[in-house]
Amino acid sequence: MLIKRADDLKPSEITPESLYYNRREWIRMASAALGGMAFGSLVWQDTISAPCQEYKPKAKGPYDTDEKLNSYKDITTYNNYYEFGTDKSDPAENSGPFKPKPWTVAVEGHVKKPATYNLEDLIKPFKLEDRIYRMRCVEAWSMVIPWLGFPLGDLIKRLEPTSKAKYVAFETVFRPEQMVGQRRPYLRWPYVEGLRMDEAMSPLTLMATGLYGKELPNQNGAPLRLVVPWKYGYKGIKSIVKIKFVDNEPPTTWNIAAPDEYGFYSNVNPEVDHPRWSQKTERRIGEFRKRPTLMFNGYAEHVAGMYAGMDMKKNY
Amino acid sequence: MTQTVFVRKILKPVVFLLCLLPISLLAYDFFTDNLSANPLDDITDTTGTWTLRFIVITLCVTPVRRLTKWAPAGKFRRLLGLYAFFYGSLHFMTYLYFDKFFEWEEILPDIPKRPFITVGFASLVLMIPLALTSTDRITKWMGGKKWNALHRLIYVTAIGGVIHYLWLVKADTSRPLTYGAIVAVLLGYRLWVYLAPKIASLRMKQKSVSPQTERGQLAP
Numbered sequence: 001m002l003i004k005r006a007d008d009l010k011p012s013e014i015t016p017e018s019l020y021y022n023r024r025e026w027i028r029m030a031s032a033a034l035g036g037m038a039f040g041s042l043v044w045q046d047t048i049s050a051p052c053q054e055y056k057p058k059a060k061g062p063y064d065t066d067e068k069l070n071s072y073k074d075i076t077t078y079n080n081y082y083e084f085g086t087d088k089s090d091p092a093e094n095s096g097p098f099k100p101k102p103w104t105v106a107v108e109g110h111v112k113k114p115a116t117y118n119l120e121d122l123i124k125p126f127k128l129e130d131r132i133y134r135m136r137c138v139e140a141w142s143m144v145i146p147w148l149g150f151p152l153g154d155l156i157k158r159l160e161p162t163s164k165a166k167y168v169a170f171e172t173v174f175r176p177e178q179m180v181g182q183r184r185p186y187l188r189w190p191y192v193e194g195l196r197m198d199e200a201m202s203p204l205t206l207m208a209t210g211l212y213g214k215e216l217p218n219q220n221g222a223p224l225r226l227v228v229p230w231k232y233g234y235k236g237i238k239s240i241v242k243i244k245f246v247d248n249e250p251p252t253t254w255n256i257a258a259p260d261e262y263g264f265y266s267n268v269n270p271e272v273d274h275p276r277w278s279q280k281t282e283r284r285i286g287e288f289r290k291r292p293t294l295m296f297n298g299y300a301e302h303v304a305g306m307y308a309g310m311d312m313k314k315n316y
Numbered sequence: 317m318t319q320t321v322f323v324r325k326i327l328k329p330v331v332f333l334l335c336l337l338p339i340s341l342l343a344y345d346f347f348t349d350n351l352s353a354n355p356l357d358d359i360t361d362t363t364g365t366w367t368l369r370f371i372v373i374t375l376c377v378t379p380v381r382r383l384t385k386w387a388p389a390g391k392f393r394r395l396l397g398l399y400a401f402f403y404g405s406l407h408f409m410t411y412l413y414f415d416k417f418f419e420w421e422e423i424l425p426d427i428p429k430r431p432f433i434t435v436g437f438a439s440l441v442l443m444i445p446l447a448l449t450s451t452d453r454i455t456k457w458m459g460g461k462k463w464n465a466l467h468r469l470i471y472v473t474a475i476g477g478v479i480h481y482l483w484l485v486k487a488d489t490s491r492p493l494t495y496g497a498i499v500a501v502l503l504g505y506r507l508w509v510y511l512a513p514k515i516a517s518l519r520m521k522q523k524s525v526s527p528q529t530e531r532g533q534l535a536p
């Protein structure tokens with residue numbers, strides 16, 4: 001089996017529940033504050049016994065964050081995946097009929113051997129690793145997610161792009177019969193995204209095939225998605241069917257939809273507001289108070305060098 | 317039981333309680349952890365949605381009363397309008413607290429800076445004089461004509477609410493546009509009620525004037 005499964009995990013790898021975010025904690029506090037002490041603690045007793053996701057990454061890597069993980073439930077029920085609808089609950093509710101197997105990925109453009117690969121063949125050479133990353137949505141909320149995947153750079157090296165390749169463009173599958181959101185044109189389908197070559201080669205940039213040690217659920221972009229932790233979440237294109245090496249900056253879906261709101265780079269930057277809301281702070285899912293947003297989502301030491309001398313206000 | 321007593325003693329309390337259902341369900345879902353992973357945003361969205369819905373429902377009262385010729389319908393207008401204000405105030409409070417933690421140095425620049433907030437804020441502010449002048453005593457003191465004129469501000473609030481919604485969605489405008497269409501019909505109805513008699517009397521005048529002049533010309 002290519003993809004590790006949760007049931008492969010040994011009991012010794014299991015973390016105590018206390019390490020996970022539990023929003024019930026402040027909900028209980030809120031009930032108490034409202035004078036509903038008895039009611040609140042009743043609810044608390046009821047929910048705390050609910051099973052928690054048990055998971056532990058194999059070993060802590062250099063890019064992993066120490067912060068508390070968001071629960072599997074939060075990560076898989078609160079999603080922006082407009083192909084399945086625009087409400088956060090839609091992807092979990094509507095992605096049932098989606099078939100992530102079998103899956104092929106077309107590799108095109110300035111590359112030695114353009115070809116269409118079976119997903120298994122494409123990822124076989126790589127060892128899947130856990131990566132615990134912050135994920136910052138452009139809507140000013142964030143999560144901590146334990147991804148499973150391999151660096152995009154390793155894949156690119158194997159695919160051998162030519163010297164003409166300056167950018168990598170990605171495309172999501174177009175299957176309106178399985179993806180209800182694609183039946184309506186509120187975005188231009190299929191979804192497209194892109195990275196500059198150095199961004200794509202960054203050791204932080206991940207091709208994810210799973211989370212919490214399991215295969216990606218449909219609502220999180222099964223079977224293959226991009227994770228670029230220092231950029232806003234929408235750069236992390238899901239259900240990828242095409243990787244194309246190009247010489248010019250490729251079009252990106254949200255930039256096409258609203259060019260003054262979403263740029264090509266989309267680096268997390270507390271200094272550059274979205275026109276409709278501030279990016280200075282964010283709500284970590286599970287927390288009540290907002291926290292300050294960090295430059296490059298806290299990954300500046302690894303990625304800031306790529307943008308030296310660039311005006312981030314212009315290249316947002 | 318006469319109809320008036322039935323409306324006042326039974327129907328009105330029932331409607332009053334029904335209007336508390338959205339906030340009760342929201343509170344229940346909150347305390348039983350049945351909202352999404354981001355419950356505070358859910359509260360903002362739910363109260364905002366119900367503000368707009370109550371504005372729409374309030375705007376339905378007069379057309380329903382006229383079309384059904386059931387006069388007591390008018391008795392629910394104040395109740396429903398005040399609920400719109402109630403949900404609007406809660407909605408505003410969620411913004412002030414959950415979004416901004418009462419940090420005024422953040423809030424005050426935010427209101428003029430972000431068009432969707434500006435419009436939402438203006439819409440809510442315009443409801444304040446309507447809520448303040450909703451008691452029987454003030455209504456009587458103002459007199460029907462002035463009171464009616466003032467309370468037409470709800471038309472502006474309704475349009476503002478739709479624009480607020482339209483400007484805050486990221487890509488899918490179908491919901492705000494649906495509310496926009498409903499508000500357009502409800503305001504269009506008023507325009508029609510206002511214009512129809514004028515047009516009719518204009519036609520009457522034309523009809524009654526022109527034959528006379530013709531006759532007048534022929535007479536001498």
Ligand code: HEM
Nearest residue numbers: 361364365367368404408411433436437439440477481484
């Ligand atoms: C009559 C007045 C208002 C109406 C009818 C109204 C209505 C709405 C509606 C329908 C929504 C969207 C709910 C959804 O996404 O499902 C919303 C969201 C929102 N409203 Fe209002 N609103 C009003 C006033 C205000 C005011 C005064 C403020 C703050 C100053 C405000 C701030 C917000 C915010 C922050 C959101 C959430 C935006 C987001 O999800 O990104 N609204 N409102």
